[in-house]
Amino acid sequence: MASSRVTLRDIAEEVGVNPSTVSRALNPKTRGMVTGEIARQITEAADRMGYRPNPFAYSLRTNRSFTVGVLVPDLTNPAFAPIIKGIDNVLEASGYSVMVANTDNVAERERRNVDKFRERHVDGLVIATARRHDPLIDECRTEGTPLVLAVRKTTDSDISSVVSDEVTGGETIMSHLAQLGHRRVAYIAGPQELSTGFERHQGYVRGLNANNLEYDAGLVEFCDAFTEEEGRRAASRLLASGRDFTAIVAANDMIAIGIYDELQTKGLVCGKDISVVGYDDMLFSSKFDPPLTTMHSPLLDIGAEAARILLERIEDPETPPRSVKMTPELILRKSTGKPA
Amino acid sequence: MASSRVTLRDIAEEVGVNPSTVSRALNPKTRGMVTGEIARQITEAADRMGYRPNPFAYSLRTNRSFTVGVLVPDLTNPAFAPIIKGIDNVLEASGYSVMVANTDNVAERERRNVDKFRERHVDGLVIATARRHDPLIDECRTEGTPLVLAVRKTTDSDISSVVSDEVTGGETIMSHLAQLGHRRVAYIAGPQELSTGFERHQGYVRGLNANNLEYDAGLVEFCDAFTEEEGRRAASRLLASGRDFTAIVAANDMIAIGIYDELQTKGLVCGKDISVVGYDDMLFSSKFDPPLTTMHSPLLDIGAEAARILLERIEDPETPPRSVKMTPELILRKSTGKPA
DNA sequence: AAAACCTGTGCAAACGATTGCAGAGCATAT
DNA sequence: ATATGCTCTGCAATCGTTTGCACAGGTTTT
Known part of the structure; x- marks a missing residue:
């Protein structure tokens, strides 16, 4: 890597001043300390010579990187x-x-x-x-x-x-579902040690309350990670439980994809037999089959x-x-x- | 940002040697220059004291970052x-x-x-x-x-x-299509100032030759960018041209998605009415509707x-x-x- | 007119490493 | 015994900045 050849000292020599003056002239904060004319000469020389400060020297001195x-x-x-x-x-x-x-x-x-x-x-x-x-x-x-x-x-x-705002996000999702007429909606939660997983789940239970639906522990499954694979497994457990529900909300879109997978292998059609909603609105969630309704995170x-x-x-x-x-x-x- | 307090000098004082010796002892390349026992003491002191070299100083001196x-x-x-x-x-x-x-x-x-x-x-x-x-x-x-x-x-x-290997990639795609029985396959090319766009297109024409299909300029459209939107527009032009073809190959998956969009608005079903193949096998290309056959780039x-x-x-x-x-x-x- | 104060500049010391050079100490060759 | 060489360590310069301090010269205050 070619080094930026010209240094403060070079400019100083060129203009005939001390390097410290050059430093001050070039730094906006200290520019006021140096006579206008000299400052002009310095800046002129600086960009004529193509001066580029050396970040290492700067950082060494100031501890800012x-x-x-x-x-x-x-x-x-x-x-x-x-x-x-x-x-x-x-x-x-x-x-x-x-x-x-x-x-x-x-x-x-x-x-x-x-x-x-x-x-x-x-x-x-x-x-x-x-x-x-x-x-x-x-x-x-x-x-x-x-x-x-x-x-x-x-x-x-x-x-x-x-x-x-994860919890009101989760809540809103539930209201949407309730409005469509869903009474029994399952939840596939993300890892509870992550605020995302935790709060979205919280939003789910609040949404349940807000819509006069009751919480049924049998309808919620937890994932160890926000991944497709975990989502698929959780969905599989849910389906295998024999419980009755008409919608599944996923803690995020990845998990939702996993749910899609599982529904498909079970021959269920998503959006008709069962509704699913994701969270995040990540890239391409509008391209899935079917396009995923989801909470958009900015x-x-x-x-x-x-x-x-x-x-x-x-x-x-x-x-x-x-x-x-x-x-x-x-x-x-x-x-x-x-x-x- | 708290600075890494301990320096070479500190260690030097602790051990009772010159900083340069510490430097040498700690650098694998120069370690041989210093007596085993002293080196041991130095490294011991170094990690007892939690020494972390200052990258700025190092970089300033060596010009390596x-x-x-x-x-x-x-x-x-x-x-x-x-x-x-x-x-x-x-x-x-x-x-x-x-x-x-x-x-x-x-x-x-x-x-x-x-x-x-x-x-x-x-x-x-x-x-x-x-x-x-x-x-x-x-x-x-x-x-x-x-x-x-x-x-x-x-x-x-x-x-x-x-x-x-873009060109043989493109070629392979054509062979696949030819094998399925396609004789008239259109191409939606990427920007020709990018090697990717250029070579994949080249692959297309080679693939044509290799399979005894003839090149028809009316069947290829160029995109200004590898984007969904550009893909959609190109597909639209292609469809509007009234030409006859049974497959479209896209210069990459993004463009392929654009083609999907256009086919859908025209009521054509992809994979039946018309085949499309992408390139890259980017994330989720297996999740589209229909799942996209594509060339996987590692x-x-x-x-x-x-x-x-x-x-x-x-x-x-x-x-x-x-x-x-x-x-x-x-x-x-x-x-x-x-x-x- | 002396005292006090600015203002602008230079000097030199950092920051924390690396490294060429010199020399001390000791072993080997003559 | 002297000369030669080798190995290890220390000294000091250097990388390119920033910045506290001193100071010269000029202005203002008393």
């Missing part, structure tokens, strides 16, 4: 990719670079990557892998690392986070907002933690209908 | 996400960090990000945004920046790249291999450029059948 680390469980999961994109969009505009790490949901890998990020002195972290109780997050907090959680939160509310915005909050906190370490809840939106498609 | 930049048109496009994941997997294992940049296919943004990466002295670049003639790539080449192209290449073969492997080649080149700058072609695999699903 203009870099943030992003942790996701799976880069290729359409429920996470948009978050990164959102983050990248706002961070790029502010001159930051984003480093990503894929953790595949393994705690050890999360820790390793957080450590790596810290060693590299990232200015902050956005974490989309947090569990409700997460020692790693606690650590970061006590270490004072600026961080914001995306799409998930911990039980500790002293940490910035941006999520969608993933891109969540990422962007997380980045903004992080930036705020980085620029001013005194900024108190802030938690924002985006409001999701129900997208009606073909996988729900009146009960058979 | 253990960082690579990755350029993709769209992080959220399922045809690119796996590439990043593949890259991350191998790079993480080698202690590198990956910085991503989303360029949305805008050249100016590509340039800006490459510049940013260079300023930050990344050790290398993997670029998935290259056009067949790409001044940006030329520049990088003459600057000597280690880089490897992923999933695309330029006409200049002196640049490392890893792609799937995206994850492509990313991983690109990372490996880059690493090679970084460690030894004399390594000559290397281009590898992965072999794709035809995945038969429901969108193709015998001609109506």
